[in-house]
Each structure stands twice: as structure tokens, then as C-alpha cells.
Amino acid sequence: MAEVKLYGSWSSPFSYRIEVALKLKGVEYEFIDEDVHNKKSPLLLKYNLVHKKVPVLVHNDKPICESLVILEYIDETWEGPSIWPGDPYERATARLWAKFFDEKCVHAMWKVCWSKGEEQEKLKKECTELLKILESTLSGKKFFRTGETIGMVDVTGNFVAYWFGILQELAGLQVFTKEKFPNENLPPEDKLAAHFQARFRAVAASK
Amino acid sequence: MAEVKLYGSWSSPFSYRIEVALKLKGVEYEFIDEDVHNKKSPLLLKYNLVHKKVPVLVHNDKPICESLVILEYIDETWEGPSIWPGDPYERATARLWAKFFDEKCVHAMWKVCWSKGEEQEKLKKECTELLKILESTLSGKKFFRTGETIGMVDVTGNFVAYWFGILQELAGLQVFTKEKFPNENLPPEDKLAAHFQARFRAVAASK
Numbered sequence: 425m426a427e428v429k430l431y432g433s434w435s436s437p438f439s440y441r442i443e444v445a446l447k448l449k450g451v452e453y454e455f456i457d458e459d460v461h462n463k464k465s466p467l468l469l470k471y472n473l474v475h476k477k478v479p480v481l482v483h484n485d486k487p488i489c490e491s492l493v494i495l496e497y498i499d500e501t502w503e504g505p506s507i508w509p510g511d512p513y514e515r516a517t518a519r520l521w522a523k524f525f526d527e528k529c530v531h532a533m534w535k536v537c538w539s540k541g542e543e544q545e546k547l548k549k550e551c552t553e554l555l556k557i558l559e560s561t562l563s564g565k566k567f568f569r570t571g572e573t574i575g576m577v578d579v580t581g582n583f584v585a586y587w588f589g590i591l592q593e594l595a596g597l598q599v600f601t602k603e604k605f606p607n608e609n610l611p612p613e614d615k616l617a618a619h620f621q622a623r624f625r626a627v628a629a630s631k
Numbered sequence: 632m633a634e635v636k637l638y639g640s641w642s643s644p645f646s647y648r649i650e651v652a653l654k655l656k657g658v659e660y661e662f663i664d665e666d667v668h669n670k671k672s673p674l675l676l677k678y679n680l681v682h683k684k685v686p687v688l689v690h691n692d693k694p695i696c697e698s699l700v701i702l703e704y705i706d707e708t709w710e711g712p713s714i715w716p717g718d719p720y721e722r723a724t725a726r727l728w729a730k731f732f733d734e735k736c737v738h739a740m741w742k743v744c745w746s747k748g749e750e751q752e753k754l755k756k757e758c759t760e761l762l763k764i765l766e767s768t769l770s771g772k773k774f775f776r777t778g779e780t781i782g783m784v785d786v787t788g789n790f791v792a793y794w795f796g797i798l799q800e801l802a803g804l805q806v807f808t809k810e811k812f813p814n815e816n817l818p819p820e821d822k823l824a825a826h827f828q829a830r831f832r833a834v835a836a837s838k
Contacts, residue, residue, distance in 0.1 A: 500719040
């Protein structure tokens with residue numbers, strides 16, 4: 425039987441999206457919860473030499489890194505329901521949005537929570553612009569969720585709705601106020617809030 | 632008959648990789664050479680609202696943006712030779728390298744050519760580390776080119792070998808000195824050098 429291990433972190437949206445995809449396919453896997461802030465395991469560092477980050481999926485001893493690459497691999501390797509749309513053009517659109525979340529939104533929305541003063545004001549404007557792009561594109565459309573099945577864009581976009589919602593509250597920001605994404609099966613909000621609160625305190629104490 | 636248009640730029644490695652993929656598949660297309668430094672066409676801006684960048688592939692009036700997403704779309708849409716490996720694990724590895732080039736190498740190698748003093752020294756070190764990763768991974772392996780056919784990693788990695796080779800020479804850098812990638816059918820070196828020389832001069836004059 426194929427052996428599947430996921431080196432992840434319960435508090436990471438990138439790790440979470442892999443769990444959603446594996447569960448949708450019905451793939452059994454072992455979850456190794458890495459202590460990403462204190463001490464990463466030697467195996468994780470061996471498997472992800474370049475980025476040294478979770479998630480890493482190990483399938484029959486072969487490691488695959490980077491969450492969007494892992495999502496493609498899962499879909500191509502196991503039978504079962506797909507989080508990717510069937511049509512090539514819709515799949516291209518889903519890949520574009522996933523890239524938009526990861527390369528634009530996550531970066532700006534993460535940084536705005538950990539910055540101060542003028543830099544934070546600049547980042548707030550940037551985040552507002554990004555949210556406007558999302559809103560104008562989605563307005564009046566059912567795009568993010570086709571029919572009754574969870575889709576790629578829902579899975580990758582969860583950072584914006586759920587993680588950023590918790591983070592901005594802790595950071596005392598009001599960049600966006602309404603959740604626009606489905607968020608079933610997510611890590612418990614209070615546990616996630618406590619986790620990031622501790623990290624905010626640690627960063628504040630070290631300044 | 633399907634209508635295929637590529638909004639690109641002859642001097643862009645991102646646009647060039649799309650042409651390679653279309654030619655390999657034998658897809659006929661119209662190339663619209665955008666003046667990316669002076670005036671982008673209204674159609675390009677309409678098609679790529681978010682990034683406003685080339686390349687954009689328009690297939691039957693539907694636009695697809697971002698070169699790596701376009702490469703996936705071409706492979707899924709047209710029959711014929713593929714630049715992607717057939718095996719899912721090898722395909723995942725190719726996707727990882729493509730991401731590594733685009734998110735790590737291109738950014739650092741582009742910036743090192745346009746920076747000065749201390750910042751440039753820091754970026755030189757970063758580029759050297761990136762090249763070491765490439766070298767140690769490829770050492771003694773035929774990975775980048777499986778058999779006799781051009782592969783995804785050759786196509787996306789060409790920036791490192793060809794574009795960066797020209798750029799670093801113009802910028803008076805010696806970050807790497809040996810070409811490690813195949814470079815057939817690339818834009819003429821002298822034309823590309825003259826193009827970037829003009830841009831270096833323009834930037835220097837505006838400082």
C-alpha cells in the first residue's frame with residue numbers, strides 16, 4: 425500500500441489546503457505536525473532543501489514541496505473528486521486566482537499585520553486594492569464555488585477569509601469585515617487566535 | 632478554426648517560453664509585439680487587469696495570463712509534443728523548478744543588474760547561492776533535458792542561462808560565467824544586448 429505522509433503545521437493555511445485535497449480524494453495519510461516556529465524536524469529540512477517550509481507531501485518516500493504543486497500532484501495521482509475544474513480554461517482561471525492569493529494577497533495581508541506606522545498605512549491601502557479586485561471580479565457571480573462541491577479557489581482563498589480575519593482582528597486592523605468564503609473544517613478559531621496572539625506578543629517583546 | 636493570439640514582447644523570456652510551447656505543439660498564432668516599456672495596448676490592459684503584463688494568450692477571445700499558467704493551458708488544450716514530463720512526480724518536480732526560477736532566480740538576478748553598492752553585493756551573494764542550488768541538484772544528472780526533447784525546465788530556465796548572461800555582462804557583473812542550458816531559437820543576442828543597454832542608459836540618465 426502506498427505510504428503518504430504530510431509534513432505540515434496545524435496553524436498554516438498552506439498545510440491546511442493539502443489536508444482538504446487529500447480528504448476529498450479519500451487518501452489516508454499520516455500528519456506530522458511540525459513546530460515551524462521553534463524547531464523543524466531534520467526530515468522536513470532534508471525533504472525541502474530549498475525553501476525549508478511546510479507543507480511537504482511524501483508519497484512512497486518521494487517528497488513534493490510547495491502547496492500549489494502538491495495540489496496538482498494529488499489531483500493527477502489519485503482517483504476521486506477533484507478540487508480542480510474539469511475544463512482547461514476554468515482550470516487556468518483557478519490557477520490564476522491561486523497564484524493571485526499566494527503571490528499578492530498572502531504576502532501583503534501577512535505583512536500588514538506585523539508592520540507599524542507609515543509602512544502599515546501603505547500596506548493597508550495595498551490590501552484594500554487587492555480586496556477590491558476580488559470583490560469586483562466575484563460580484564454577482566458564483567465563481568468561487570461551482571455547484572455544490574468545494575473548489576480550488578475556495579481552498580486556496582481561505583487565507584483571505586479565515587486566517588486574515590483572525591490576524592487583522594488581533595493586529596487591531598479593519599481592512600475587511602465580512603467573510604466571503606466558505607470555511608468548513610477549518611482549525612478552531614480560538615486556538616488559531618491564541619497561537620497568533622502569542623506570536624504577536626513574542627514579536628512585540630523582542631522589539 | 633480556433634483563433635490564437637499571443638500578446639508578448641520579443642525581449643521577454645516569459646513571452647518567449649510561450650512561443651516555444653506553441654511551436655512545439657504546431658499551433659498557429661498571431662504574435663502581437665507589445666511596447667511594454669512605453670505604451671501597452673488597451674487590449675493587453677483589458678486582458679490582464681490584475682498584472683497588466685505580457686504574456687497574455689487569447690484563445691477564441693478568452694484571455695489567459697501568467698506564463699506558467701499559459702504553459703499548462705497549452706498542454707491541456709492542444710494535442711502534440713508536450714514540454715511537461717508524463718509522470719506526475721516528474722511533472723511536480725518540473726513545476727517546482729519553474730517556480731524556483733520565476734519566484735527566486737528571476738527576481739534576484741534581475742535586481743542585481745539594476746542595483747548598486749551594498750545592495751548589489753548582497754544580491755550577488757543571493758544569486759550565487761541560487762546558482763549553487765541549481766548546480767548541486769543538476770550535477771551529474773541529465774535532468775533538465777530528458778532524452779532528445781526540450782523540456783519544461785529548459786524552457787523556463789532559459790532566463791538564467793541566456794537573459795541573465797547578457798544582463799550581467801552589461802551590468803559589469805561576474806555572477807556566473809558558463810552557460811548550462813540549451814538555447815536554440817532564442818532572440819538574437821546582439822539585439823537583446825542593445826535593447827537592455829538602452830534601458831541601462833535610460834535608467835542611469837534618470838538617476
